[in-house]
Amino acid sequence: MDESGLRADAELNRQRLLAAARELFASEGTDVSMRHIARRAGVGEPTLRRRFPSKGALLAEAFQDRIAAYADLAEAALADPDPWHGFVTFVEQIAGMQLVDRGFTEVLTMSFPASIRFAAERRRGYRAIQRVIARAQEIGRLRDDFVPEDLVMLLLAHAGVVAGGGDQAGRFSARLLAYLLQAAKATAETEPLPPAPSEAEAYGELLRLSATTDRRRK
Structure with a gap:
């Protein structure tokens, strides 16, 4: 095989590895070996x-x-003529990314000094998010004491629901986001929450989560 063939094989292996990593990180989180x-x-x-x-x-x-898409969504929210709508849409879109990719939230809080592009995209997203928050506060819709770190906390809480929610993760997600977004409002107004899973459905997920935890301990 000539040198070009060797390079082609190496690139094919690289793409296979990246595809496998993305699949496993999405389904199992970043702890996968x-x-x-x-x-x-x-x-x-x-x-x-x-x-x-x-x-x-x-x-x-x-x-x-994924991080580039995160930054793109933040900049799209910044361009929304309605600052509150931009903020809410961004939160909902990032939560949607969490629903299909468990590793995404974990990576958001990690640092990879050797990856210049990764760091640049995350900084781009963070700068846009700062302005998204400030714009929503300037029109009196987002509470004044909300800071970018609160968004991190919100996403971490949502990630826990996604990881433990099983088949009901989508419904838990919608209800949690409604709670959190209402709590973030500058006014005390409330709106109807999305429907919660039934008692049987919620209890079933608790049993499943408990059984999974027990298996991991063995």
Whole structure:
């Protein structure tokens, strides 16, 4: 095989590894092992280590596009002529990303100094979010003491619901977001909440979560 063939094989392995990593990070979170990712990609762990010498390098590469999309959504919210609508839409869109990707929230709070693009995209998103928050406060819709770190707290709380909600994650998500967004309003007005799961459905998810926790401890 000539050099171009070797390069093509190397790039194919790289794409397989990234696809496997994205799939596993989305379904299981960022704690998934490098060995598991290599096995899912159909390559040996040494091949994975040659392409991505550290877990951080793999995470940064796998989530670069997600972080760029996050920054794009923040800038779109900033361009919304209605500042409150822009803020609410952004929160709902990011929550939607969390619903389909467990690793996304974890990566948002991580730092990857070696990945210049990842860091730049996250800074771009953070700058836009600061202005999204300020605009909603300037028109009196968002409470004055709301800070960007409160958005991180909101997303972490939502991530916990997504991770533990099982089949009812979508319904838990809608209700939690309604609570949190109402709490963030500058006024005391309230609106009807989305319907909650039934008692049986909620209890079923608690039992499932408890059984999963017990299995992990064994």
